[in-house]
Amino acid sequence: MTERIVVVGADAAGMSAASQAKRIAGDAVQIVAFERGTHSSYSACGIPYWVAGDVDGPERLVARSPEAHRRNGIDLRMRTEVEEIDLTAGRVTARDLAAGRSYRESFDALVIATGAVPVRPPLSGADAAGVFGVQTLDDGAALLAYLERTQPRRAVVVGGGYIGVEMAEALVRRGAAVTVVDQAAHPMTTLDPDMGAAVHRTMEEIGIDVRTDTTVIGFETGSDRRIRSVVTADSSIPADVVVLGLGVRPDTALGKSAGLPLGDHGGLRTNVQMQVLGHDQVWAGGDCVEVLNLVSGQYQHVALGTHANKQGRVIGHNLAGSYATFPGVVGTAVSKVCHLEIARTGLRERDANRAGFAYVTVTVRSDTKAGYFPGARPMTVKMIAERRSGRLLGVQIVGREGSAKRIDTAATALWNRMTVEEMTALDLAYAPPFSPVWDPILVASRKAAAAVRQTGADRGP
Ligand SMILES: Cc1cc2nc3c(=O)[nH]c(=O)nc-3n(C[C@H](O)[C@H](O)[C@H](O)COP(=O)(O)OP(=O)(O)OC[C@H]3O[C@@H](n4cnc5c(N)ncnc54)[C@H](O)[C@@H]3O)c2cc1C
Numbered sequence: 001m002t003e004r005i006v007v008v009g010a011d012a013a014g015m016s017a018a019s020q021a022k023r024i025a026g027d028a029v030q031i032v033a034f035e036r037g038t039h040s041s042y043s044a045c046g047i048p049y050w051v052a053g054d055v056d057g058p059e060r061l062v063a064r065s066p067e068a069h070r071r072n073g074i075d076l077r078m079r080t081e082v083e084e085i086d087l088t089a090g091r092v093t094a095r096d097l098a099a100g101r102s103y104r105e106s107f108d109a110l111v112i113a114t115g116a117v118p119v120r121p122p123l124s125g126a127d128a129a130g131v132f133g134v135q136t137l138d139d140g141a142a143l144l145a146y147l148e149r150t151q152p153r154r155a156v157v158v159g160g161g162y163i164g165v166e167m168a169e170a171l172v173r174r175g176a177a178v179t180v181v182d183q184a185a186h187p188m189t190t191l192d193p194d195m196g197a198a199v200h201r202t203m204e205e206i207g208i209d210v211r212t213d214t215t216v217i218g219f220e221t222g223s224d225r226r227i228r229s230v231v232t233a234d235s236s237i238p239a240d241v242v243v244l245g246l247g248v249r250p251d252t253a254l255g256k257s258a259g260l261p262l263g264d265h266g267g268l269r270t271n272v273q274m275q276v277l278g279h280d281q282v283w284a285g286g287d288c289v290e291v292l293n294l295v296s297g298q299y300q301h302v303a304l305g306t307h308a309n310k311q312g313r314v315i316g317h318n319l320a321g322s323y324a325t326f327p328g329v330v331g332t333a334v335s336k337v338c339h340l341e342i343a344r345t346g347l348r349e350r351d352a353n354r355a356g357f358a359y360v361t362v363t364v365r366s367d368t369k370a371g372y373f374p375g376a377r378p379m380t381v382k383m384i385a386e387r388r389s390g391r392l393l394g395v396q397i398v399g400r401e402g403s404a405k406r407i408d409t410a411a412t413a414l415w416n417r418m419t420v421e422e423m424t425a426l427d428l429a430y431a432p433p434f435s436p437v438w439d440p441i442l443v444a445s446r447k448a449a450a451a452v453r454q455t456g457a458d459r460g461p
Contacts, residue, residue, distance in 0.1 A: 003029050005319060006092055006107035008082045008254065010035030011042060012308035013286025013315070014113030015064065018074050020316020029320065031074045032105055034094050036081035039137045040066045045305050047140040048166035051147070052173045058137040085110065085258035087279065109281050109319055112255050112268065113312065116248035116287035116303045121158070125219025130227035131242040134167060143243065152176055152240030156230045158216050160187030162335040162342070164245030165199070168208055169337045171243070179209040179237050181216055181230065190333060192348045194363070195382055195396045202340040202398075211237070248303045250288045263290040265301040272325040274315045283319065285311030285326075292328035295346050295393060295414060296355040302329055331394075332411040334404045341404035345411040346394030347384060358387040360451040366440035368402035370432035379403035383410075383420065383444040390419035390452035395444070402434075409441050420448035 005021060007014045010033045018031045033040075041064040050057035069076045077094070083102065084093040091106040118133045120126055130150075132143040146152075155171040157164045160182035171178045180187060180203065186196030187203060187210060203210050211232065218231040219242065229236045250267035252260075261277050263269045267290035269277045274289070276282040286308035290299045310326060317324035332345040352359045361384050369376040379399025385392055395410035397403050413423050423445035430437055438446075 002027070003108045003319075004106065005029055005031045005109045005111065006105055007031060007033035007111040007113060008085075008092070009113035009115055009286070009288075010037075010040040010066075010069075010076055010078075011044075011113070011115060011286075012305050013115075013288075013312040014111060015041045015069060015074075016309050016312025017111050017113065017283065017285060017315035017319065018069070019064075019072065020313050021319040022073055022316075024317065024320035024322055026073075032107075033069070033074055033076045034080045034082050034092075035066075035076065035078050036097060037136055037138065038078065040064060040069055040076060040078070042137050043305070044135065044137070047134050047137070048163070048170045050140055051134075051144055051167065052170035057144075058141055061137060082254060085254055087258050087260075087282065090281070107281075109283065111315055111319070112260075112276070112282065112284040112288060113286045113308075114251040114254060114288045115308075117251045118244070118248050119246040120244065121216060121246065123216065123218050125221050125227070126244075128219055128221040128227045129225055130240065131219060131244065133244050134163060135248075143241075146241060147174060150240060154238050155179070155241045155243065156181060156237055156239040157243045157245060158230065159245035159247065160184065160210070160212070161190065161245055161247055162188065162333065164243075165203070165337040165342075166335060167243045167245055168203070171241075172206060172208060172338065176241070177207075177209070179211060179230075179239075181211045181214050181232065181237070183213070183215050185212055187212070188335075188342060190344055190348075191342070191396050191398070192350070192382065195380070195398055198380060198398045199337065199340065199342060203337055206338050211235075248287065250290070250301055250303075252288050255284065255288070260284075263299050265290050265299065267301045269299070272327055273318045273323075274311050274326055275318070283315045285315050291326075294328040294330055296351055298355060302331065304333060330411055330414040332407060334407060336404065339400055341397070341399055341401065343397040343404040343407035344395070345407050346392065346414045348394060348396070349384065352384060352393050357393060359384050359393055360387060360448065360455060362444060362447040362451050364440060364444045364447055366438075366443055367436055368400060368440075369434060370436050373432040375401075377401055377403070379406075379440055381406075381440045381444040383448045385420045385448045385452050387452065387455040390421050390449060392418055392420055392423065392448075395441075397440075403440075406439070406441055409439075420445045420452060424449050
């Protein structure tokens with residue numbers, strides 16, 4: 001009997017699931033996918049680089065168009081929003097947004113891949129002309145059209161997370177004077193404050209006005225309803241354009257009203273096959289779910305495309321009767337602002353404290369290539385290891401070109417629960433154009449191993 005699968009959300013998680021299931025099961029599955037937006041399988045990750053002018057868009061940022069999905073046998077219905085899920089009856093109610101009519105579709109299996117909702121400040125003026133979010137390709141197109149039409153001189157980015165700093169770079173490169181406002185002491189709170197301080201300094205050197213420990217309390221508009229300034233407790237920052245990068249929360253309104261279980265961070269909770277807990281016929285993946293952090297042992301919400309694609313693929317395998325699992329994450333992420341690369345994996349100090357680990361930290365400064373080699377650039381590695389056992393807990397990197405992807409070595413070590421002592425023996429590649437003879441990860445491991453040995457020599461816990 002043909003199994004009927006309904007997919008809600010046609011981006012990374014949803015269409016990875018649909019495509020994988022179709023690839024394996026062929027005609028044994030009939031797949032209907034609903035997408036309320038105008039693009040399928042698109043890369044929101046490319047928006048900052050599109051705005052900066054590095055890549056063309058929006059077509060180049062679409063991995064697979066609706067037509068391509070349809071050619072692969074998936075019945076993808078664009079501009080159609082799923083309004084309700086009835087788990088008992090096994091059907092969804094969908095609204096064709098163009099035609100303005102609702103209808104029902106039944107399912108044997110349901111995939112929820114609704115993504116995340118960007119946080120918007122509940123402040124007057126937040127919806128003024130000239131204030132933009134950058135969640136979808138349509139958002140990117142609207143921002144670009146505005147930038148090209150108005151040629152703004154002064155841009156304010158609210159939020160200094162990775163999307164905020166990437167958008168700050170894009171606006172700098174378009175010639176705007178950029179201010180970044182953030183509540184925290186330093187941008188990039190996904191790093192520890194000492195590493196965030198390095199990002200802060202570099203952003204200021206680039207010429208970005210970074211206002212930290214600063215809360216936005218309003219947006220002033222002119223009589224034309226266009227943004228004029230961003231208001232904080234002690235100042236008013238003139239702005240011709242504002243970009244919001246305040247983070248996201250899981251989009252689980254549909255699942256919640258259908259009675260599906262949510263975790264502490266508001267995401268759907270699944271087992272390792274990405275099956276929603278207690279609901280064998282419902283699968284969920286991507287930004288709408290919570291994931292297990294394999295280092296802390298705690299659930300968290302991590303909105304990253306890398307996980308959404310993998311989880312979608314796992315769902316597709318399982319829907320097709322194959323078997324695959326998504327065991328969890330170690331918390332790896334990478335970003336950049338102009339020439340500064342930023343990377344992290346595992347736990348920050350505050351995560352380690354929250355999880356109850358006693359730990360040592362070391363920070364080393366090294367170079368991306370042999371010191372004498374043309375183009376060698378400085379980089380800083382911070383490493384966190386458990387006291388006594390020496391188990392690696394986390395690594396953060398900031399540095400110039402060639403720094404960030406070294407985080408993958410640390411992520412692999414974390415995944416395999418290596419100790420920093422074991423890491424000192426890793427057979428990492430060396431030639432002068434690529435690395436100093438002691439790779440910065442090896443130098444940090446050596447120093448961390450020495451610090452761990454010292455804790456072993458100390459009395460006490
Ligand atoms: C500017 C930016 C830069 C990023 N950079 C990176 C990066 O460098 N690296 C990285 O790993 N990640 C990055 N991300 C995050 C990454 O894009 C997301 O994690 C990924 O897109 C999540 O995929 P998803 O399928 O779970 O959700 P989404 O991509 O959000 O897709 C969900 C889809 O569901 C649709 N939908 C929701 N509700 C309904 C409904 N009721 N009916 C029908 N359709 C519905 C939405 O319209 C949406 O298209 C970035 C994100 C942004 C915004």
